[in-house]
Amino acid sequence: xxxxxxxxxxxxxxxxxxxxxxxxxxxxxHGESQMNTSAHLxxxxxxxVPLTQKGVNQSTLLGRRLAxxxxxxxxxxxxxxxxxxxxxxxxxxxxxxxVASPSMKVDHNSALLEQDQGxxxxxxxxxxxxxxxxxxxxxxxxxxxxxxGESLRDVQERAIAYMNGELExxxxxxxxxxxxxxxxxxxHGGCIRAMLQHFIGVHDQFTWLxxxxxxxxxxxxxxxxxxxxxxxxxxxxxxxxxxKPELLAEPAPPAAVPKAAI
Numbered sequence: 001x002x003x004x005x006x007x008x009x010x011x012x013x014x015x016x017x018x019x020x021x022x023x024x025x026x027x028x029x030h031g032e033s034q035m036n037t038s039a040h041l042x043x044x045x046x047x048x049v050p051l052t053q054k055g056v057n058q059s060t061l062l063g064r065r066l067a068x069x070x071x072x073x074x075x076x077x078x079x080x081x082x083x084x085x086x087x088x089x090x091x092x093x094x095x096x097x098x099v100a101s102p103s104m105k106v107d108h109n110s111a112l113l114e115q116d117q118g119x120x121x122x123x124x125x126x127x128x129x130x131x132x133x134x135x136x137x138x139x140x141x142x143x144x145x146x147x148x149g150e151s152l153r154d155v156q157e158r159a160i161a162y163m164n165g166e167l168e169x170x171x172x173x174x175x176x177x178x179x180x181x182x183x184x185x186x187x188h189g190g191c192i193r194a195m196l197q198h199f200i201g202v203h204d205q206f207t208w209l210x211x212x213x214x215x216x217x218x219x220x221x222x223x224x225x226x227x228x229x230x231x232x233x234x235x236x237x238x239x240x241x242x243x244k245p246e247l248l249a250e251p252a253p254p255a256a257v258p259k260a261a262i
Contacts, residue, residue: 021174023167024182024230025199025220026071027192028062028091031055032214033083042125044117044149047081058215058238059087063094065217065237071182074101074173077166078186079112087215088186111162114188118149141204142194152207156194159187163195167222192218199227213238 032055035043051059076092078084085108092099092106120128128146137144145151163185174181185192189212197207199220211233212218219230 020224021171021222022180023170023174023222024180025222026073026182026184027195027218027220028087028184028186029189029192029212029214029216030081030083030087030186031058031062031090036214040124040126042117042120042123042128043114044121044146045081045114046121047079047113050082051086055083055087055214056090059090060094061237062087062215062217063091063096063099066091066099067095071095071099071184072101073099073104073184074181075104075166075170076100076106076184076186077112077163078106078108079114079188079191080108080110081113081188084112084186084188088184091186091215109162111158112185112187112191115152115155115190115194116150118146120146120149142197142207143204152190152194155191156198159191159195160198171222196220196229196232200229 031051033046033049033051035041035046035049036055037052073092076088078088088106140151142152142156145154166183170181170183185195187195192212193207193210196202196210196218197204199222213233213235215235215238217234218232219234221228221230
């Protein structure tokens with residue numbers, strides 16, 4: 001191989017490693033709420049609804065998972081709904097000091113709330129989703145909205161307006177510190193789908209096909225080259241461990257190391 005080819009390859013590799021900023025976004029859906037156990041009802045926001053015990057367990061395992069993965073948040077955002085706030089609190093508590101940087105703060109913002117279903121909230125789905133409504137949903141996609149409610153596009157616009165402002169701030173921080181920044185966003189299925197659609201740029205009609213299970217992690221990496229989808233609807237912390245209740249117990253403290261071994 002000629003020196004010119006080697007030099008060109010080396011220059012190309014160097015260019016790829018020079019990244020002015022790196023922001024890692026972890027979107028996390030809340031744990032199971034009491035409303036989730038009534039799947040026949042149309043939920044919507046219901047911001048006062050708490051987690052079930054299963055949701056608490058899911059959030060506990062989520063925290064352990066974040067610690068195991070080596071996740072270290074620089075900042076955490078949640079919606080103002082009880083279920084999202086509680087999920088974040090439990091996960092951060094169980095993740096321990098390794099999950100939060102020393103200066104980490106948590107911001108709660110209504111821009112990250114679930115889609116408002118207006119007059120339909122709390123109604124039975126079979127009474128709401130008529131043949132005509134299904135046709136309108138297929139025709140309008142993200143622009144469909146319930147009477148007195150929001151469209152998924154409305155949700156996207158408010159959530160992205162908020163997050164874009166925060167992202168600009170953290171991009172600058174990443175550049176000034178010359179390191180990757182990690183942000184956690186604890187929100188809701190519809191809201192997360194809408195934000196993912198914006199960042200990834202998939203067609204409107206596919207937005208509702210993106211699965212978002214309770215405490216699922218969806219991860220994006222944003223840098224000067226664009227946005228990379230790292231993982232989607234990751235619930236590995238639930239698939240195995242929810243079948244082993246003993247893993248929910250407080251981890252045993254590390255054994256003391258004999259002085260002679262130091």
